[in-house]
Amino acid sequence: MPIYSALRSLWHVFKHTFRRPITVQYPEERPRIPPRWRGRIILSRDPAGGERCVACYLCSAACPVGCIALQAAEDEHGRRYPAFFRINFSRCIFCGYCEEACPTRAIQLTPDFEMCEYDRQNLVYEKEDLLISGPGKYPDYDFYRVAGVAVGVKDKGAGERELPPVDVRSLLP
Amino acid sequence: MTEPWRSLVVIVGVLAIALLVIMAQVWLERRIIARWQDRRGPNRVGPFGLLQLIADVIKLFTKEDWTPPFADRPVFVLAPAVVMTAGMMSFAVIPFAPTIGIVDLNIGLLFFLAMSSMGVYSVVLGGWASNSKYSLLGGMRAAAQMLSYEVFMGLSLAGVVALAGSFSLRDIVEAQRHGWFIVPQALGFVVFLIAGIAETHRLPFDLPEAESELVAGYHTEYSSMKFGMFFVGEYVGIALVSAMITTLFLGGWLGPWLPPLAWFGIKTFFFMCFFYLMRGSLPRPRYDQLMAYGWKLMLPLAMLNLLVTGAFLAAR
Ligand code: SF4
Ligand code: SF4
Numbered sequence: 001m002p003i004y005s006a007l008r009s010l011w012h013v014f015k016h017t018f019r020r021p022i023t024v025q026y027p028e029e030r031p032r033i034p035p036r037w038r039g040r041i042i043l044s045r046d047p048a049g050g051e052r053c054v055a056c057y058l059c060s061a062a063c064p065v066g067c068i069a070l071q072a073a074e075d076e077h078g079r080r081y082p083a084f085f086r087i088n089f090s091r092c093i094f095c096g097y098c099e100e101a102c103p104t105r106a107i108q109l110t111p112d113f114e115m116c117e118y119d120r121q122n123l124v125y126e127k128e129d130l131l132i133s134g135p136g137k138y139p140d141y142d143f144y145r146v147a148g149v150a151v152g153v154k155d156k157g158a159g160e161r162e163l164p165p166v167d168v169r170s171l172l173p
Numbered sequence: 174m175t176e177p178w179r180s181l182v183v184i185v186g187v188l189a190i191a192l193l194v195i196m197a198q199v200w201l202e203r204r205i206i207a208r209w210q211d212r213r214g215p216n217r218v219g220p221f222g223l224l225q226l227i228a229d230v231i232k233l234f235t236k237e238d239w240t241p242p243f244a245d246r247p248v249f250v251l252a253p254a255v256v257m258t259a260g261m262m263s264f265a266v267i268p269f270a271p272t273i274g275i276v277d278l279n280i281g282l283l284f285f286l287a288m289s290s291m292g293v294y295s296v297v298l299g300g301w302a303s304n305s306k307y308s309l310l311g312g313m314r315a316a317a318q319m320l321s322y323e324v325f326m327g328l329s330l331a332g333v334v335a336l337a338g339s340f341s342l343r344d345i346v347e348a349q350r351h352g353w354f355i356v357p358q359a360l361g362f363v364v365f366l367i368a369g370i371a372e373t374h375r376l377p378f379d380l381p382e383a384e385s386e387l388v389a390g391y392h393t394e395y396s397s398m399k400f401g402m403f404f405v406g407e408y409v410g411i412a413l414v415s416a417m418i419t420t421l422f423l424g425g426w427l428g429p430w431l432p433p434l435a436w437f438g439i440k441t442f443f444f445m446c447f448f449y450l451m452r453g454s455l456p457r458p459r460y461d462q463l464m465a466y467g468w469k470l471m472l473p474l475a476m477l478n479l480l481v482t483g484a485f486l487a488a489r
Binding site for chain 1: 207208209210211212213450451453454455
């Protein structure tokens, strides 16, 4: 028998008697969760208070488990928004692909993980449950100020880092 | 111990305390091993998680008591009872203090060895009666392991008996008044400790149940309180072997200042913790290694110990 190594492991394990346990006593003691933790998903609003989501279906297409369902609609200015937006959290694997795919930074994962339910059906979140009142992790970003069509937020050529439109029919420089 | 009522009190007291200690061990082991693994262990149910024990017992009792239809029913039921009974019987001969102890047999040591051999039956019969391949493999391993370790378990104690000149555990303790036997019998002590671990089939010698290869070995098919008996039987074994080591090598109740019973308790507690430490740190040897250690290393060592002790006694 490798006697030396056996005695050494006994000694090494015994030394742990004098070490503090690393356990975090969860409900009383809270673990520190990093801000980019991938937890409960939200839909955010732009700084002006409008819904960021343009119902492009990219998140739904990127989702590996197919747990996002939505329906596009348009308001009177031609701005797109989801008529309904549904995430089935009993299927979501919190991979964060939806957040990466989103062109408008509407969908975001947050550091909240306490989502237990006794009834599986309660894990299906509708748009009312997902939509928050603020801009989430990106306070200044507004998709329609830097890109996109005129839907009442800005006129053509009035966006940030955007030049006024060129009259392609004119020959003058 | 002339009046019968006094023996009755002692018997009931020893049984109750032994059972309590055995149950407390389950909690103690989980807490201590957790400590060694930088965890906290059960600490939710009751103060320090002490009531976890009761919760576990309630859980065990409310599980379905299932006997598989393919099992050999009478033997299947008998097997777990044997290990408990044999283990508890051994406590009868252990002298806890000068005046506390159930019987003072003049062959106390032999009685202990006989009872610990009875424990083998339980495991083997349990493995056989379950009539399933994992149980059978576990039972076969247990038979081979426990029989071969029994051989030098007895031999390692021969030195102690020779030094004390008696098989009575009380006389053996008294003979250590001028020096514990762990000093002259260091080799015998090591051999007995290892044999004791193998005999209780605790980790690292838990090959009969080896959960990573045999599911749960000989008690794969057991559930509810029948499983509980095997489980408790294992802890009876730990308490018993620790108590025996204390008695045979560490001077039993002898010790300054504190009352005898306290010394006995402290020494036994120390060895129980050592059992947990072994579980927490050592990997399980391969089966052929186990057998090789037994016959090629432990047996010669035990013989050598006996030889040297004998020569020493003859020369004196
Ligand atoms: S985190 Fe992953 S699984 Fe969950 S909704 Fe987003 S893409 Fe789907
Ligand atoms: S959340 Fe983002 S990716 Fe999903 S539909 Fe709305 S804008 Fe598109």
